[in-house]
């Protein structure tokens with residue numbers, strides 16, 4: 492705006508100065524050339540000729556001045572109109588206000604009125620505090636005042652309230668207006684409506700909070716299910732422990748009874764006593780190691796361990812052996828992946844146990860005479876594959892899609908929670924970044940775990 496007006500003002504100034512300069516120059520030229528000629532003339536002629544020339548010059552200059560004045564007025568009109576339009580545009584499209592030093596509003600733009608819901612006359616003369624929103628900290632206004640009083644411009648985002656109790660957000664630039672001596676006499680403020688931007692920001696924030704909450708809830712649910720599934724396994728384990736303990740407990744009891752009888756009959760020598768005690772110690776040792784197997788299995792640790800399929804399977808078979816033997820189920824293991832790799836061993840053992848128990852359950856349920864569970868491991872395209880086969884007629888095709896769902900079970904409530912495969916999938920796919928799939932073979936079901944053996948590595952100083 493300033494750039495457009497100043498050349499016009501310059502033009503006006505030069506249009507007035509040029510004819511005056513011309514008149515002065517003409518008078519000077521006449522005086523200069525006319526002086527020698529004056530000597531031959533009498534004073535009356537000089538006066539006559541001089542006044543004619545001066546009159547002509549003054550007439551011409553006046554004509555030019557009047558013409559230019561008209562042009563000047565026209566330009567002035569045009570400028571005034573332009574300025575008025577600019578001010579109207581400003582009033583309509585800019586949220587602006589001016590306040591005196593006490594914060595009393597002396598000017599409020601139309602857009603400011605529209606946004607705040609107040610009429611101009613309701614704002615003028617009132618304190619700017621009128622639109623202050625309770626959410627804005629007092630410290631912000633104090634800092635603004637400090638900046639303005641120092642003669643500097645303040646900029647920031649402000650939440651203001653509307654007449655009807657609503658609010659809007661603005662990005663405000665507030666600057667002090669100084670008088671000729673540099674003293675602050677009033678404050679000007681222009682603002683941009685950023686309510687939608689703020690609403691979007693708030694929406695983003697609340698979305699983020701909701702997503703984190705949902706993730707936390709899902710993790711908690713998963714943790715809960717993992718516990719539930721472990722508890723169910725624990726129930727099965729107790730009956731397995733009972734089976735495994737039956738035989739050594741009976742042996743301890745019979746050894747002790749035989750020693751007792753021999754002692755009553757006084758038919759005992761030190762060697763027999765020693766051997767009996769040794770037997771009891773060996774059986775107790777066996778009981779203790781069985782308990783350790785189960786205890787290790789249930790330690791709730793998600794620790795990366797360097798291990799192998801063979802080591803994992805040996806431990807798992809140790810646990811299920813008695814139960815499988817009792818049901819005449821043969822378990823075989825063809826290991827073609829002998830490398831060691833890092834994995835959450837306890838969790839992986841839990842999965843293997845789930846798969847073996849499911850196979851055992853299916854064999855029992857379908858009254859398969861020569862129940863066989865085969866475990867095969869091999870390397871395929873750099874991946875470690877672990878497969879569990881059984882010969883229990885497989886999974887009904889209609890159920891295939893559901894078996895990994897939580898709480899899906901075809902067993903009675905007492906015998907199955909339906910969490911075994913769901914948790915196994917979470918452990919393999921979410922914790923170990925592998926895959927767990929189910930297929931039907933000619934004879935039964937097959938579950939395949941595919942892992943990347945290089946997915947995890949132990950820190951160099953870890954001693955596992």
Ligand SMILES: Nc1ncnc2c1ncn2[C@@H]1O[C@H](COP(=O)(O)OP(=O)(O)OP(=O)(O)O)[C@@H](O)[C@H]1O
Pocket residue numbers: 723845849850853881883885886894895899900901902906907908909910911912913936
């Ligand atoms: N080897 C298998 N042969 C046939 N069906 C199977 C086999 N493994 C799983 N299933 C089917 O998948 C269902 C879900 O198995 P999942 O291990 O999740 O639960 P569950 O064994 O029923 O209960 P839980 O594992 O809590 O004891 C089983 O009820 C069964 O119908």
Ligand SMILES: [Mg+2]
Pocket residue numbers: 845848849907911912
């Ligand atoms: Mg199961």
